[in-house]
Amino acid sequence: MADRNRQADSDVLASTISRVDTIGIPSSDTARSREFYVETLGLRPDENSWNEFWVGKTCFAIWEPARFGAEFRPQPNSIVLLHVDDVEAARSELEGKGIEFEGETFDTGVCHMAHFTDPDGNPLTLHNRYAPYAESSAA
Numbered sequence: 001m002a003d004r005n006r007q008a009d010s011d012v013l014a015s016t017i018s019r020v021d022t023i024g025i026p027s028s029d030t031a032r033s034r035e036f037y038v039e040t041l042g043l044r045p046d047e048n049s050w051n052e053f054w055v056g057k058t059c060f061a062i063w064e065p066a067r068f069g070a071e072f073r074p075q076p077n078s079i080v081l082l083h084v085d086d087v088e089a090a091r092s093e094l095e096g097k098g099i100e101f102e103g104e105t106f107d108t109g110v111c112h113m114a115h116f117t118d119p120d121g122n123p124l125t126l127h128n129r130y131a132p133y134a135e136s137s138a139a
Contacts, residue, residue, distance in 0.1 A: 025062050026064070037053050037118070072120070088114075090114075
């Protein structure tokens with residue numbers, strides 16, 4: 001098992017991956033999606049691209065698969081966890097804007113989470129981790 005976990009020098013990338021530049025959000029209607037992410041969720045629109053918006057230092061890009069010859073499908077197994085300071089307060093605010101959540105807010109033992117979807121069915125989660133991270137994973 002130790003051999004399996006060890007990477008050979010030839011397997012290491014020459015240029016280390018240091019961050020996530022963009023997360024692509026598939027959509028069947030980019031104008032509707034932009035309105036949802038910017039107006040409903042309050043994400044900051046990009047100054048240079050109408051289909052991009054920001055969560056902290058992470059860029060979200062709305063894209064239409066049909067424009068690239070692909071069939072649109074929501075991404076049910078790619079859940080974006082959106083940090084909020086208070087999951088219940090954020091949930092209540094979004095419910096007031098018509099967002100329907102899937103089930104109750106729950107406590108995993110390290111974080112609070114509340115699941116909902118964007119207008120295309122892509123899953124999103126309001127998230128707040130209250131347990132401290134281990135020192136080695138906090139970087």
